[in-house]
Amino acid sequence: MAKIEILPLTPERWTDFEKLFLSNATCSGCWCMWWRIKNKEFNTLGKDGLKEAMRTIVHRGVEAGLIAYVDGFPAGWVTVAPRADYIRFETSRFFYPVDDQPVWSIPCFFVHHDYRHQGLMIKLIEAAEQYAKIHGADIVESYPYETDKKTGSADIFTGVSTTFKSAGYVEVARRKPTRPIMRKKI
16 A cells, blocks of 8 residues: 655655656646636746746745645645635635635645556545644535546546545535535644
């Protein structure tokens, strides 16, 4: 059985994050900045600028997410933080707050193509919950894609609703047909 270790992204692990994100043109070179900045800035920066923006965040000491290692190889990623840390939610027509409860958000994943369909996403969800709990969260929220068909990775970077359901999440709102807002008390 493979050894799985899930650790916060730190400056010392930047090269592992870089290796993972260069492995498959991850979400068109997003570098997990989609939720962190407004659309205009996202479009202006380009792939290199997005990478540099994330590098700056990480080297300032912000743990922007968690890296999953399988037998020492960087194989997966999840971002988790207080909802307020993700600027894009401020202007979203679909993902505006459900209520005034403070929540932590799990808005983004990436699993290396060699490690998909092996249960790594559920392990990333569990690790994100533990990380949020350690940092004071009581509720975690997700915005997964709901589908019953095989879907490309670009469509499911927010996770898949069936995986979140199996992890104990419940739907609390739906403002777009295929995008429930799901929560779990931790």
